[in-house]
Amino acid sequence: MVTSLRPKSGPARQYHFPDFHDEVLPSGIRLVTAPVKKLPLATVLVVVDAGSVSEPRGKEGIASLAAAGLLEGTNRFDGAELAEKFEQLGTSLESGADWDSAVIKFTTLSDQLDEATRLLGEVITSPVFPEREVERLKAERLAEILQLETEPRGLADEKFSEFLYSPESRYSRPDEGSTESVNALSREDVEQFYGSNYRAGTTTVIIVGDVTPERTRALITDAFRNWPSGSAQKPQLTTAPRTKGRHVHIVHKPEAPQSELRVGHVGLPRRHPDFFPTMVMNAVLGGLFGSRINLNLREVHGYTYGASSYYDWRRGAGPFVVSTAVESEVTSPALTEILLEIDRIRSDKISDEELTLARDYLEGVFPIRYETTAAIASALATLVIHDLPPDYYDTYRKNINNVSADAVLEAAIAHLHPSELQTVIVGDAKTIQGALADSKFGELLVHNG
């Protein structure tokens, strides 16, 4: 039968994150080129400093609408023609905005790169935002918001943000806007947001694949000619929490067979000095399949299909959140276990076994994350968005490896706040609220879904 002798690891082969060339073109556009020659492919990813946190108050959703609107027409082509042109080249543009930036990207066979990039330049530098298409995109966003009412996972995420952050915080409101804010947006708002946020000085073009810096420099200089330089003013972002002390919010979904749970508090900004110990700490707590929270809720108790925790790393302090869906009847015991795990990782040092599992995983999985041109481009976008040092990926594994069990304990004590935990449950209030009335969970509030 199969040998009982466990194989030993062989000698590891060196891996380096792809070399990249980083420059600012005379126009003010930053260009990052990573030659990766394995296949005749290239990914072009444009990052513009035009995310939701750049939106003026009352214009929530404008960043996403502007990013989507780019594809709806230029002076020469309407939206349908643009889609057709890209797709005849075998590619299609994706565009959208998250909290920190707008991203426009495509992956193409390299012999179509020049033509697709010239079209991309036209789309980004001379969009016309036709009224009819802006109104259609708004209507599509409103349909999406309506869909969320019956989609417990998305609803739980959205309600969690709302109950976590102060109403003054942009993070408290949906990143793509609410029914009210989207309804109020106009074509002129899109023009204005585009005009003040989309500029050479706020734009980085990342090109990864079968290319050279010489080729991309010529290409981008040509594709983005005639574009105003300069950068944009940003509104101040607050990330203050909404309340002090624990609260439990039930968002009532009649007859829901499961409770969607989110438990957490305001976390840390991406450039926090404790980023690495906090990441290792979270891996042990809920970041891996073999983490405490998943093993406890799934493998010991069978309460759920899966449970995890994460810090949502943004420029401002994004949320720390434990996320799971459990059978309605066990909502209260599942919440109790989550709270216990958060207390436990703050009170005792993690074992060597746990420390090495988290570190070895994060270190070893590194090359697997960067197999595709699209994944490498996204990694480079992270450098740009968070202004991380150029050797960030070269020193990443050393930084992970330097994290000790003491540092994990310190990070847990400093960056997990049991007394401030906010719990949001999308579930059947009738079934679950009795057991949640226990004061250890915090003040209970029930809302109509």
Place this chain on the structure above:
Amino acid sequence: MGLHGGQFTTMRIPIETFHLENGLFVTLSEDHTAPIVAVNLWYHVGSANEKLGRTGFAHLFEHMLFQGSAHVGSNEHFELIQRAGGTLNGSTWLERTNYFETVPSNELALALWLEADRMGELLPAMTQEKLDTQRDVVKNERRWAVDNQPYGTMLEKMQELVFPPSHPFQHSLIGSMDDLTAASLDDVAQFFSTYYTPDNAVLSIAGDFDPADARRLISEYYGPIPRGKGKPPLAPMNLPPVFGKRLREVVHDDVSLPRLFTVFRSPVFGSENYYAASVTSAILGLRKGSRLHRSLVRERQIAADASAFTFDLAKGTDLLVIDVTARPETGVSQLEEEVEREIDLLYRAGVTESEVGRALALIETDLVASLQSAGERADRLSMFATYFARPELINEQVDRYRAVTAKRVNDLVSERFGQDNRASLLYVPKEGVESDNVLAAAASTG
């Protein structure tokens, strides 16, 4: 089409194949650009092989494969691979179940050994307690992915609608709660000895490895595992090319917007006409330049979203599905009429060479992009080896697609898009639920 030249036409991934004496089919594909390697196993068993009263068993069994084997503890498989810096998972489909790891290349032996241990000696590790826990986990997976998710019942409702009773593809893949409750340790033992045998499996390795080392490890770990005793034949799978009549089902569900799935019987995956069907589906619903998106979302603005896809079933019949979600102001009957009109238009007037060119260009880029990942290469090698015993088909896909012309698409459309081959699965928001008095009872409201 003359759209692409140069490197692309000559691109081939290297493939070596061999069989062990116990019937295990092995495919190897070297690539040393990064120090990582993917190990991928396909067992030729899926929900289609389940017995009456045991729906969901193939998938529950997949969960049990992570619960340890003779020399591996419960959940240790996950731990050892993650500790090695690898990623892993498994998945169950109608016709197959797969298990896969991508690991740093110096950990190839570990991944091979873990897969061999559970192929050879799973049963000593099985206990009632583990089965009970995984049954609860799977029931929660069902609640999460099916019961508590808008349109989550789509797959099982569609299978029920478009396959005749007793057809192996007719019943639910995730299974009913009752059947999951009924599953026993005896079922686990029987399923294992029938289907989890080397002669019912394909093992693929892609990435950074030395073929001589790989052969040595494979023969050491997998060689001693005995061949199976054969598996029972499936009920007859073949079906006529069309339904023969109009099929329709309306589901009143907890959804916000009406959504219509229109299903067509379509040539099986891998057959010559499959490629014409796949191109038809791309013309109809791949990306924003597709017919349905352009017409229903952009121009007529009656749909929030529109797409099309094929299931890629290799036996019986494949299914081509058109998926259109209504805008809030679009009525249910309008949704049905507008989609019907598009299908009629396609059936009457066919497609143009330019539409075929757009579809082929997109498909070709996707095919090349998919070769970037070692895991993806290994999975496709296993797929072609399992279904057709020809892993080298991975290198023939581009040519097969390129051979598709507007004429072939139009022949396919004439055969498969008539009134006699349409099945509608329509989701409609259920009537508003009465406001509960639960709010009044709450501590406070926000």
